[in-house]
Amino acid sequence: MRILVISDIHSNLAALDAVIKDAGAFEQIWCLGDVVGYGPEPNECISRLREYNLICLAGNHDLAVAGKTALWDFTPDAQEAIFWTRHRLASFNHDWLKSLPDTPLVAAGITLVHGSLRDPIWEYITEKSVARNNLELITTPVCLNGHTHSPAIFRKPWDGMYVLEESLPVNSPIRLIPHDLTFINPGSVGQPRDEDPRAAYAVIDLDAMTLTHHRILYDVSATQKLMKQAKLPNRLIRRLRFGQ
Numbered sequence: 001m002r003i004l005v006i007s008d009i010h011s012n013l014a015a016l017d018a019v020i021k022d023a024g025a026f027e028q029i030w031c032l033g034d035v036v037g038y039g040p041e042p043n044e045c046i047s048r049l050r051e052y053n054l055i056c057l058a059g060n061h062d063l064a065v066a067g068k069t070a071l072w073d074f075t076p077d078a079q080e081a082i083f084w085t086r087h088r089l090a091s092f093n094h095d096w097l098k099s100l101p102d103t104p105l106v107a108a109g110i111t112l113v114h115g116s117l118r119d120p121i122w123e124y125i126t127e128k129s130v131a132r133n134n135l136e137l138i139t140t141p142v143c144l145n146g147h148t149h150s151p152a153i154f155r156k157p158w159d160g161m162y163v164l165e166e167s168l169p170v171n172s173p174i175r176l177i178p179h180d181l182t183f184i185n186p187g188s189v190g191q192p193r194d195e196d197p198r199a200a201y202a203v204i205d206l207d208a209m210t211l212t213h214h215r216i217l218y219d220v221s222a223t224q225k226l227m228k229q230a231k232l233p234n235r236l237i238r239r240l241r242f243g244q
């Protein structure tokens with residue numbers, strides 16, 4: 001069974017469609033949250049996801065648009081995009097966002113979370129000390145997380161004392177080792193921040209127990225054009241070009 005693993009789409013339909021096309025056949029999508037926010041096509045992204053067999057978590061932007069979290073932790077640009085999204089969102093999509101789970105889920109023996117296990121919505125797993133504290137809470141060998149918009153692996157080998165930070169190879173399957181404890185972040189579909197503007201995603205093969213990370217070019221200028229038309233903040237438009 002092949003699973004498409006995505007996170008942080010942020011209303012970028014051009015990026016989402018490029019990922020779905022590039023991934024080939026899959027049986028299910030696991031989306032780690034932040035379907036909306038920042039980008040120009042929130043309704044279209046939600047509709048696209050719902051065409052598939054889908055497990056989807058809430059991210060901080062989804063909760064903000066749905067009115068389930070306060071806005072003061074967001075940057076002014078992010079807040080502006082949240083207000084714009086609220087205004088634009090169809091009521092049934094608002095209801096759908098509101099219904100998304102905001103706590104970790106386990107699917108096929110793998111934990112899914114937006115931020116971290118300590119703080120499923122807000123904490124960023126960006127360094128080994130944070131990963132180490134969260135690995136103490138893990139109940140499955142592998143946890144997939146999003147939120148940082150940067151692909152990453154933090155692994156505690158079964159016979160080791162220390163947490164290792166490894167880079168996620170592109171187009172090269174890694175084995176999901178059942179005795180190690182591992183956080184894997186597939187990166188962001190719609191707003192990468194690792195200085196690579198290409199959309200990021202992963203495919204898990206549950207039979208082979210492998211995960212393969214991919215980067216794919218998409219039409220950045222098409223998304224930027226829609227953002228300009230929508231009068232979304234310039235900084236949000238520019239950053240897509242640089243992956244920042």
Ligand code: ZN
Nearest residue numbers: 008034059147
């Ligand atoms: Zn995000």
